[in-house]
Amino acid sequence: MPAEQTSLPSHAAVDRVIAALAAEGVEARVVWFDDAVTTAQLAADALGVEVGQIANSLVFTLDDEPILVLTSGGHRVDTEWLGEQLGGRIGRASKEVVKSATGQVIGGVAPLGHPAPVRTFVDTDLAAYDEVWAAAGHAKTVFPTTYDELVRITRGTPTAVEPR
Template identity: 65%
Template sequence: MTGPVHRNVERVTAALRDAGADPARVARLQVLPGAVTTATAAAAALGVEVGQIANSLVFDADGEPLLVLTSGAHRVDTGRVAALLGVGTVGRASPEFVRAATGQVIGGVSPVGHPAPLRTLVDRALEAYDEVWAAGGIAHAVFPTTFAELVAVTGGTPADVA
């Protein structure tokens, strides 16, 4: 990265380092020339399969934020997730809810770097890939990681979410 770095990217980088992420992967965080707010756009920009994109989706789970890191190749089954967690409902979170929970905006939410830890599920489908890519706190930033590292740095729970 060259030039000024967005404060969210700095928070994500610091959170990854503090959580023990592989320094070589952290150093590969990229700020792309254009926003990649969908898994398809991110995969195209990086030249990887859409399934390798770890979408960071924030849901409202009975009024509490829930972060689901899911493969870009499929959609989260909110009924399944609600049953898995033992909550009444898991629904789409408003942009304001997402920003309050993460300090980041939809389209650039990172797995880490939030004001407080979030309850997190990590899609087991991501385990099929040696390398996955996640958002770096803004819609232009991405970083490489692994399924195991995502679980470790987020304190997340592996789950079948689709």
């Protein structure tokens, strides 16, 4: 696993994530990789962890409102089913909507550090792991957290993202 590099590269979106973590009382332990880890499998391989421990940050629209779904890298979101559970229709957000809602680009979207709060849903499958990893605002960054902490810092709603 790469060493934590808290004093190395800087990036505005990562700096906002670090500040947001600090505001929630969390010490940021951002890991920078040499190459982008834009998929759950790439991140898991780089970290030497199970793919299910990766908290994918996926921006969708619920009707016309951007929402953030933090899902375990071990499976996909069933958008039709989840939309029914949430009382609306879920669609993929465009890269412009992702950037506008989060201040970050696809591949590095963090669960926090956004210009304004984004309604967030946290996959209950992530609770199976003692440690989960989320993007830190850039495609070359991640940070460790726990399921409970992830729910707390995002003010997210624990939610299944596919039928059981």
